[in-house]
Amino acid sequence: MTATHRHTPDTPLAEAPPPVLVDLSGRTAGTEPRARRARARQLVSRTLVPFALLALWQVAADRNWVSPDALPPPTVIIEAFAELIRTGELQSAIPTSLARSLVGLLFGAFTGLALGLFAGLWRVGEELVDAPLQMLRTIPFIAMIPLFIIWFGIGEEAKITLIYAATIFPVYLNTYAGVRGVDQKLIEAVRVFGLSPLEIAWRVIVPTALPSILVGLRYAAGVSLLALVAAEQINARSGIGFILLNANQFQRTDIIIAGIIVYALLGIVIDLVMRVIEHVSLPWRPSLVPA
Amino acid sequence: MTATHRHTPDTPLAEAPPPVLVDLSGRTAGTEPRARRARARQLVSRTLVPFALLALWQVAADRNWVSPDALPPPTVIIEAFAELIRTGELQSAIPTSLARSLVGLLFGAFTGLALGLFAGLWRVGEELVDAPLQMLRTIPFIAMIPLFIIWFGIGEEAKITLIYAATIFPVYLNTYAGVRGVDQKLIEAVRVFGLSPLEIAWRVIVPTALPSILVGLRYAAGVSLLALVAAEQINARSGIGFILLNANQFQRTDIIIAGIIVYALLGIVIDLVMRVIEHVSLPWRPSLVPA
Amino acid sequence: QTSRVKLLIGFQDTTLPETVAASKVLEGTPYDVEWVILPGPAAQLSALYSKAIDVGHMGDTSLIIEQGKARTPWTAENVPLQIVAGWRATDAQYPPIITVTRTDARIETLADLRGKRWAYNFGGFNYLQYVLSLQKAGLKPADIQPIQLGDQSATSAAFNAGRADVYSGNFAAVAEAVERGDAKPLLTSDQLDIPALNVFTARGDVVRDRAKSEALADFLARVRRHWDWYAANLDTVEKIYTEKVKQSPARAKISTVYLKATFRPLDDAVIAREQAIADVLVASGDLPRKIDVSLEFNRAFNAATTGGN
Amino acid sequence: MSLHSPLSPATPRLVPSGAAPPPVAVELGGLRRVFGERAVLDGIDLTLRRGEFVSLLGPSGTGKTTLLRILAGLDRADGGTVRVAEARSVVFQEPRLVPAKRVWQNVVIGHRPNAEARRLAGAALEEVGLSRHADAWPKTLSGGEAQRVALARALAREPSLLLLDEPFAALDALTRIRMHDLVAQLWRRHLPAVLLVTHDVDEAILLSDRVIVLSGGGIAFDTAVDLPRPRQRSDRAFGVLRARLLAELGVGSAEGHG
Amino acid sequence: MSLHSPLSPATPRLVPSGAAPPPVAVELGGLRRVFGERAVLDGIDLTLRRGEFVSLLGPSGTGKTTLLRILAGLDRADGGTVRVAEARSVVFQEPRLVPAKRVWQNVVIGHRPNAEARRLAGAALEEVGLSRHADAWPKTLSGGEAQRVALARALAREPSLLLLDEPFAALDALTRIRMHDLVAQLWRRHLPAVLLVTHDVDEAILLSDRVIVLSGGGIAFDTAVDLPRPRQRSDRAFGVLRARLLAELGVGSAEGHG
Ligand SMILES: Nc1ncnc2c1ncn2[C@@H]1O[C@H](COP(=O)(O)OP(=O)(O)OP(=O)(O)O)[C@@H](O)[C@H]1O
Ligand SMILES: Nc1ncnc2c1ncn2[C@@H]1O[C@H](COP(=O)(O)OP(=O)(O)OP(=O)(O)O)[C@@H](O)[C@H]1O
Ligand SMILES: O=[N+]([O-])[O-]
Ligand SMILES: [Mg+2]
Ligand SMILES: [Mg+2]
16 A cells, blocks of 8 residues: 555644634533523514514604605504404405415315426426426416406306416426425335336325425415405405405505505415424424524 | 354245346437437427417317407417517517516515525524515515505616515525525535535535525516516506506407417526526536436 | 706506607697506506606596595695596597496396396496496395406406496497497496596696696697597597507497597586585495595696687 | 354255256346446446345446446446346445335335335334334434345345345444345345345355456456355455455455455 | 555554643543433543544444534534534545535535635545546445545545544445545544544454444443554454454354454
């Protein structure tokens, strides 16, 4: 071998700078209270920003930094909420709208998942499915409402079809990306056991791509809410999209903002639900540890 | 050790069924023509579905399966295209609209990326940023155009701000998911080399999460086109969103469909551009091999 | 050197801007005019409130609703917006708004409307046409199948596609169906005594600004001359509607006649009719309180719009 | 190597004289595989029969894994003929467990997931000493544990060709002896052809009937191991073969024996 | 082990008598780590000084990697004190290369990416015999190549504590000797404390000053290796120590030597 065997150290140890010792045992502190403290802090900071924005908003209104026409102060928005609740509109809108969103989302997610798997797993699937879906996703449905009415009528079907069409793509795209992102090595490892492509898909690829698929589902859930604003232009007498449209037509800035807040709150609820779903369906993922 | 050392085989070899040999050398066939053939086939099947749909559509029109009011035949759509091109509208619309989309997208992608990294890399980032963004994404911008006008006026800023606001979230969500999906083992491996969190982010996490970030960018690019339909309601005299809105107002089904086709084609162009970007920026990813 | 006055004029589509441009009436103005296209009255009102435009375009009912829902009641001193001009079609063949029925729905009398699918859209005088048609037929919403849609284009699409039996709204959007015999008129806006004016609404501070209001008066006078040009150049207008505004040839033919208009003086008679409309909306519950519509009308520009002095 | 397996698998080449030779499990003719400019495998001829236990040695980066991948049907040849038995099992150089499936589900990933599979997985995990981890997630396993799960997965099948890519590299002395024993048992029971890639010359001599050295794109050396079983590292013949193989691997004879 | 390193690192414990002992690089007191119910590490006391080369043996799943992770600052202790030198390098049980970075960029991942880094990477790759692969993507490397890149990455730094988790497991005899040599050179040059996890008893004896056996949550055995360097596997003392260590690892003395 090439090594020369010197028997004296290149550097006398006395000259070596003493290594700096760092104490890692501080991390030892009981984990239970730590976790509880972290959760508390999390709750605070998660709610802090929204509340800070709210306070800023009220101050801005009080000091006349913005005109109440441009942005009515929170107190006025609260009145708008009170009005929506007094008339019962809000209570009937939310279940109506959520039902529409949910049905559209279910079908859309199913279709997106199936197409995403088809395109992700088989090259021929990609070749057949991808181009039409890339086209589908850029269709501006809001500009197609008259066509939707002509094609699908003015019933619930038309509204749900619109939501359906809008939710396919996010699930498709993320399923596809998730499937393609599964480590080839894993797929090889199970392929040699003689699994059929379908079995590989079901037993290995779908579980492994699930985080990505769930991102798509989360996104689609948001889209299903957004699509309400288009869908509920079609012969709706209630629903949060309808409330917004109506307020829009009558320049009720306060109700528009109240409606947007309802949307935002539903967005947060969806997010929480999706977090729970992710937590339950991805037990193998290490709980998020920040870098 | 526990093994018993029998010196005769449990099964006499004569009884063993002869293994079935499979010939794997067929795969030897020269790869160059194979690759070329695959590309040709890909091109065919990628264009096949759109063209098949087109043919079906013309047949349906010719045989009167659908009324021309509901779906004008392709020939009529081609005439609509010819008209838009003759008057020069299409030629001026596309650069105008693309410029708006691109500027909004650039700012939106940058913001989404920054926030996604902030939330993905640091728990405190997530706690501060995630809730407001989950709220942002469910805001139905189409219902906010009057507010946008009040807040941002009727100039290009208002249009671009709308596109900007709509494109932040897809990039954010996918950046966040990509960063959180980076193998903890990799991060650990570089952390021990004393890299600062920022260096780890820049040198390891961003490159590794890039596939996911690019999915977000691809999605946002589509959204930036979709948002034109809302943005170009604000004092636009040209642009593809404007063409669609105008056609909508005057019930020009043929132009609506022509506009949707323009959208779809732009969608495909964006997709191709994104594929090239992915190809260039992810040289380390094995070219997609179907399972 | 004083800077030139600039008028920002909002309009909901490109029809008027295109014909005004073709008529060249704005050549040589001592001030600048810029058209701002904002579909829908809501966007026009937003732009007015945010001072993004000086003058907006809407139906005459929009301000009634604005005043009705205002948090602080309008007074002569604080009135934020005022109608400065109003116009409507000159051709009796084309009432501005209308209630039509599909021929295959076999609606002969007002009583036949009961139980029918009736499409309308909220806001503006389209909605008024629906409310007053119902009232005239002695029906309540519960007696029919109301189909409320987001805007005029959705409503006419639903009706033209046979998804509704009855339609209340803009006549031009269903005129082709009427001409084909697929639909027939039931009640016009005139029969319901709806003025159905298109109006220009100016900001209060624009009207009070001497330089701007002088420019506005001159602008309106020029638009009046444009209406004369319009009536004399129907072929040119039709061509503009097909080529520039992108209407179908059939629709353009109708629009040419339908949009041939003149300014109407904002006089006591008009204001009385508008007041009646406001009272109806209060009665129907669409407005929370009684209002005085005369506050909304500024008669100072009548001279410019009608050519008198 | 510093540890010495007590195992002594049956010698399956003891076929009644005059009987037909066992069926072929691998047949390579002039196999080539090129990466970029470089022919990593350049004309490999090789026949393996059922019941044969062959070890494959060779320097790092010489194409051992590539050869196994081609035999497994996971990589394509650029030239030559490749015929292999259909029922194959592979243990890869890395464990390659599905992170989303529990350990026991990974073991029976090739089976319909039912009670029978669960039982089978339990038995296979018992054999590799990991019953305790049956319900764990792969990410919580130590390196050697993961490698043993991969081994259990391969053995839960009954292959006619068993391809092993350094399956024992991450194992301590004792565990390694147990795993040797396990593989030998399976081999005796079902008589698959076994191709074992290893870097451990002693391991190759202890376990196999034949040792092949891959180098420079071809088979540089191919020898039968004609030592009686159980084999002893202290045998003179063992030492001679070891020295010879080390020499083939470029380790000078001066360092060739302890 | 079947291969015999010619390397004979300097003996850095040869400190002038009377001089202060070298500075401490690792100091553990009553270290505990519990997974679920099980205390994998249960009261470990250990001091390592700069210039010490210590090998860590132990059965699979006994907590060797866990201990290294705690020393690297990647896992937390559940009890006890942990003090370690700040400048640490780690070679993990898997290569853990960043797939999105070329091989040379991986080697100098800890450096500002400039010409100097490129040069440094080239030199480090030269030392591990992978110059040819400097511009390759990690996914195209063979198992042993990837492990050598990980080694090059660790050595491109000048740590005061070098933690090695089975870094040679995937290497053939010749390459392994070269890598032994490389680590020894680095050690002689900068005199870090080295903690080497290995399953190869001979490797432990050949390289280190001290061998520790981890078992059942604690240090089961801890011995100095007082053999002159260069060491010979054929030495009687070598054989005795090997037998002793194998016995500690549960491999009966009957199989203890070749
Ligand atoms: N996809 C690829 N693209 C380019 N080169 C490759 C690819 N796969 C393998 N190689 C190269 O081919 C050579 C042989 O690799 P292989 O994995 O077969 O080696 P090996 O003999 O198994 O080595 P080890 O003992 O280190 O595992 C290596 O130099 C490797 O870098
Ligand atoms: N995150 C974890 N959750 C639960 N158990 C764990 C976790 N990490 C390690 N373990 C368990 O702790 C034990 C020790 O693991 P460790 O990786 O330290 O072993 P090791 O001594 O390095 O083994 P090997 O020689 O096989 O690499 C193993 O049984 C392992 O399953
Ligand atoms: O599709 N998404 O951008 O999540
Ligand atoms: Mg290999
Ligand atoms: Mg380990």
